Amino acid sequence: MKEKLLLWLKGQQQTLDQIIYEAAFEYYQKNSVKANFDFELSICQEESFDLIKGKDLCYDRLNTPFTYSLWYHARRVNTFLSFFADALLNTAESRIEIFDLGAGTGAIQWAVGLIISGMKAIGMSTPKITVINIDTSPFMLLYGEKYLWRHFVEYYPFCKEPNMITKYSVVSWNNPENLTLTNPWIASSYLFDMSDNKEEIAKGFDELVSTFKPINLLLITSNQDKKVAFLKELKQKLNNEGYLTQGIYTQNHNLLFQGQLLKVSKLRQELAKKHGGKGMSNSATWDDMSFIGLALTKQQMMLSLQTGIKLFTVTERDRTKIKLSVDQLKASKPTGKPTVILGPAGCGKSVVLTERIKNIVENHDYNPHLKILVTTFNKDLVRYLGDWLEQILDANKCKREFGKDFYGRPQQYSYFRFSNSDKYNIYVLHFDVLPTKIGSVMAKDLKFKTYKGEIEQFHLDKLKEIADDLLTESKLNKKDFESVCDPNFLFDEYHRIVYGLQCSTYKKYKVIERVGRGNPKLRTNSAKRKFVWDTLILYVKFLKANNLDSFTLRRYRFLQKLNNPKVAFAKFDYILVDELQDCTIADYEIFYKLVKDSNNIVLAGDLAQSIRLGTTSRVPRADDEMMKRFDRILLEGSYRLPFRISECVKGLSERINSKRFKVGNNESGNVINPFKGAPPGARPLIIYGENWTETIQKLKEVIMAYKLYGFKSVSVFERDDILHSKLILNGISATYETILKAKGLEKQCVIWSTRVPVDTEKEIDEFVYTILTRTSAVLIIVLSSNIHPSYIDILKTFDRARLIYWDSSSKSKFLELCEVDN
Numbered sequence: 089m090k091e092k093l094l095l096w097l098k099g100q101q102q103t104l105d106q107i108i109y110e111a112a113f114e115y116y117q118k119n120s121v122k123a124n125f126d127f128e129l130s131i132c133q134e135e136s137f138d139l140i141k142g143k144d145l146c147y148d149r150l151n152t153p154f155t156y157s158l159w160y161h162a163r164r165v166n167t168f169l170s171f172f173a174d175a176l177l178n179t180a181e182s183r184i185e186i187f188d189l190g191a192g193t194g195a196i197q198w199a200v201g202l203i204i205s206g207m208k209a210i211g212m213s214t215p216k217i218t219v220i221n222i223d224t225s226p227f228m229l230l231y232g233e234k235y236l237w238r239h240f241v242e243y244y245p246f247c248k249e250p251n252m253i254t255k256y257s258v259v260s261w262n263n264p265e266n267l268t269l270t271n272p273w274i275a276s277s278y279l280f281d282m283s284d285n286k287e288e289i290a291k292g293f294d295e296l297v298s299t300f301k302p303i304n305l306l307l308i309t310s311n312q313d314k315k316v317a318f319l320k321e322l323k324q325k326l327n328n329e330g331y332l333t334q335g336i337y338t339q340n341h342n343l344l345f346q347g348q349l350l351k352v353s354k355l356r357q358e359l360a361k362k363h364g365g366k367g368m369s370n371s372a373t374w375d376d377m378s379f380i381g382l383a384l385t386k387q388q389m390m391l392s393l394q395t396g397i398k399l400f401t402v403t404e405r406d407r408t409k410i411k412l413s414v415d416q417l418k419a420s421k422p423t424g425k426p427t428v429i430l431g432p433a434g435c436g437k438s439v440v441l442t443e444r445i446k447n448i449v450e451n452h453d454y455n456p457h458l459k460i461l462v463t464t465f466n467k468d469l470v471r472y473l474g475d476w477l478e479q480i481l482d483a484n485k486c487k488r489e490f491g492k493d494f495y496g497r498p499q500q501y502s503y504f505r506f507s508n509s510d511k512y513n514i515y516v517l518h519f520d521v522l523p524t525k526i527g528s529v530m531a532k533d534l535k536f537k538t539y540k541g542e543i544e545q546f547h548l549d550k551l552k553e554i555a556d557d558l559l560t561e562s563k564l565n566k567k568d569f570e571s572v573c574d575p576n577f578l579f580d581e582y583h584r585i586v587y588g589l590q591c592s593t594y595k596k597y598k599v600i601e602r603v604g605r606g607n608p609k610l611r612t613n614s615a616k617r618k619f620v621w622d623t624l625i626l627y628v629k630f631l632k633a634n635n636l637d638s639f640t641l642r643r644y645r646f647l648q649k650l651n652n653p654k655v656a657f658a659k660f661d662y663i664l665v666d667e668l669q670d671c672t673i674a675d676y677e678i679f680y681k682l683v684k685d686s687n688n689i690v691l692a693g694d695l696a697q698s699i700r701l702g703t704t705s706r707v708p709r710a711d712d713e714m715m716k717r718f719d720r721i722l723l724e725g726s727y728r729l730p731f732r733i734s735e736c737v738k739g740l741s742e743r744i745n746s747k748r749f750k751v752g753n754n755e756s757g758n759v760i761n762p763f764k765g766a767p768p769g770a771r772p773l774i775i776y777g778e779n780w781t782e783t784i785q786k787l788k789e790v791i792m793a794y795k796l797y798g799f800k801s802v803s804v805f806e807r808d809d810i811l812h813s814k815l816i817l818n819g820i821s822a823t824y825e826t827i828l829k830a831k832g833l834e835k836q837c838v839i840w841s842t843r844v845p846v847d848t849e850k851e852i853d854e855f856v857y858t859i860l861t862r863t864s865a866v867l868i869i870v871l872s873s874n875i876h877p878s879y880i881d882i883l884k885t886f887d888r889a890r891l892i893y894w895d896s897s898s899k900s901k902f903l904e905l906c907e908v909d910n
């Protein structure tokens with residue numbers, strides 16, 4: 089029978105060539121009209137050589153599957169035929185579910201479809217087969233389904249349902265229809281080829297094998313020394329677990345199909361003539377010289393599983409479904425010691441904090457006397473933390489109540505009250521409302537100013553006015569003092585040094601070490617320092633005289649009250665703070681005064697996202713007397729950022745760290761590293777348009793194409809209202825964002841517009857880094873012609889192999905800005 093089947097299969101060579109050609113031709117006709125088609129094609133062609141060079145191919149461009157199918161698809165089908173012919177002829181099962189991990193354009197599905205068509209043709213009965221294609225690239229899966237497979241079943245109609253059921257899933261498969269898995273086989277095609285995280289993927293693969301207990305396993309990898317060595321390690325492990333090696337398939341193995349794909353090669357040559365592209369004119373062949381395959385088998389009890397399959401760890405937004413990692417779990421256990429949890433953007437600090445609260449509450453068995461404060465510096469994050477707590481706390485044992493403003497409108501902050509409790513047990517409050525909500529410090533608002541921006545501007549204008557007047561009066565040399573008259577500098581100096589380091593007297597201020605403040609430098613005891621102090625004193629006097637305050641002044645009054653032994657406060661049993669990078673030493677002092685036992689303070693954050701305090705931010709250190717006993721926990725890897733984006737922005741995160749050392753703050757931030765099991769996702773996209781029409785047109789195309797990654801709306805950073813409204817006018821769902829509002833939160837598609845400079849001079853790196861690390865799926869960077877020089881410096885830190893230029897003008901502009909030869 090095998091001979092007969094092989095003979096039938098051999099006869100299909102030309103038909104398969106024809107199908108790949110037809111699918112590609114249809115794709116070409118539909119897509120070659122696109123403005124960036126030529127550029128895309130040539131880059132995809134160039135990038136496909138990365139595979140040969142042993143580098144990672146990212147599979148995240150529109151045309152990647154098209155060029156891939158014209159070279160690799162046929163080879164892969166050829167590779168898989170021998171294995172599946174052996175396996176299908178030897179099985180007596182009536183149903184088989186094949187999981188193809190790293191399915192790409194679906195070569196396994198083709199091989200299996202061809203074999204069962206052949207078995208049918210020679211009169212054999214065939215099992216009913218379900219193929220579940222799982223891949224990290226939605227582009228590859230889409231091309232496999234909508235082009236290749238659609239044409240394939242026209243020629244091999246036996247492969248339609250019910251004989252063969254095909255499914256496609258990006259990254260993981262949840263078994264949405266509760267399919268009963270009776271006889272799963274698992275194939276992993278080139279899954280362990282990713283250079284950086286193959287160990288982690290192998291770990292996940294091992295878990296899959298023990299969960300699904302597949303009878304047949306097929307592992308395929310590129311035939312390169314390191315990858316073969318890795319495969320051998322894996323083989324050893326699986327052998328130890330009882331899997332027997334059935335066969336090793338290499339290029340020497342007798343491949344069924346030989347020679348050239350004539351139709352496909354002809355198309356390649358036509359494409360080369362019309363569009364160019366390195367190597368495009370080369371003929372495609374059926375030989376596969378570059379793989380090694382390993383088939384394993386284990387006879388075992390069949391299972392009836394209804395579970396799903398997870399290829400990578402995907403960002404999970406539903407708090408109840410998050411399975412914490414071992415490190416996260418460890419960090420979430422209350423230790424009876426003050427704790428600092430540090431880690432890069434998206435490593436799960438907020439997840440850990442909420443889990444720790446749950447543990448505390450459960451350890452105290454929802455005791456109605458328990459009093460916990462959860463606070464952070466961003467209103468929306470306060471809401472988010474409250475939502476997460478609501479999801480994981482026992483709804484039968486506590487209820488949430490939202491705070492209300494003066495007019496009774498619900499606010500983002502909330503409280504949890506346990507059953508049988510006559511007071512709030514958990515306070516989830518924005519830091520800026522602490523003085524008023526728990527310190528009874530009256531807010532002296534600027535009644536005539538409504539918006540936060542307006543209020544801030546009022547303070548800046550006042551500082552400028554006071555500094556200028558003082559300079560004129562004191563007859564100092566204007567030029568020498570210009571830098572210290574900058575109202576932004578004065579505003580920050582007041583918050584970060586005078587309040588932050590609690591310099592209540594000039595005696596202290598004149599000599600204090602202003603760690604991390606950079607320029608302008610103020611020598612101790614200098615005339616400049618005295619000038620700054622006098623200005624700030626006049627400013628505070630002005631506010632007091634006019635019955636006004638600022639958020640810093642309110643905090644200061646709160647701390648004064650806490651320091652006053654005559655004022656009694658009902659203290660908290662536990663205090664947990666998210667985004668510690670926004671805490672000054674004075675803020676830490678507030679926490680110390682508010683907690684009954686300083687062992688019960690937990691702080692979490694990331695100094696690299698320090699957009700308020702910049703390089704002055706610091707975590708409690710061993711040399712701070714009151715903070716000596718802090719346990720430090722470091723979490724690693726970002727669950728939020730797709731692998732490729734982490735790789736791209738790593739240089740920027742390293743630069744932020746080294747900058748801190750340069751200004752004398754030796755407390756380093758956390759360099760971002762992709763979480764090893766994170767899905768690759770798409771690389772950041774670079775777009776440039778000569779004018780608005782061109783920019784919006786390109787953005788529309790990109791958004792349409794990359795929606796495959798699952799986002800519905802885009803988030804426009806930073807303060808670019810024109811871009812935001814133009815997108816809305818063009819029917820694109822978009823939100824207008826500022827990083828002060830969005831820090832600590834995440835968005836599915838971030839657009840960073842480089843058109844508007846951020847309104848801070850010093851923390852640009854931290855600002856932009858925080859913007860770039862908000863995305864959980866897609867990042868689009870829109871270049872502009874008059875881009876701020878600091879933004880150019882940031883673009884220069886990007887790993888260029890980890891960028892997608894949308895078209896040639898976007899590429900030229902990027903390289904021109906970064907002064908790199910095109």
Ligand SMILES: Nc1ncnc2c1ncn2[C@@H]1O[C@H](COP(=O)(O)OP(=O)(O)OP(=O)(O)O)[C@@H](O)[C@H]1O
Nearest residue numbers: 403404411412413433434435436437438439727832
């Ligand atoms: N173990 C996990 N499994 C799956 N998803 C996770 C896991 N841990 C965290 N996440 C997800 O990763 C994202 C980032 O988590 P979180 O907001 O806690 O990170 P963070 O360190 O606080 O980020 P930032 O520094 O930006 O504030 C969230 O969507 C969260 O649900």
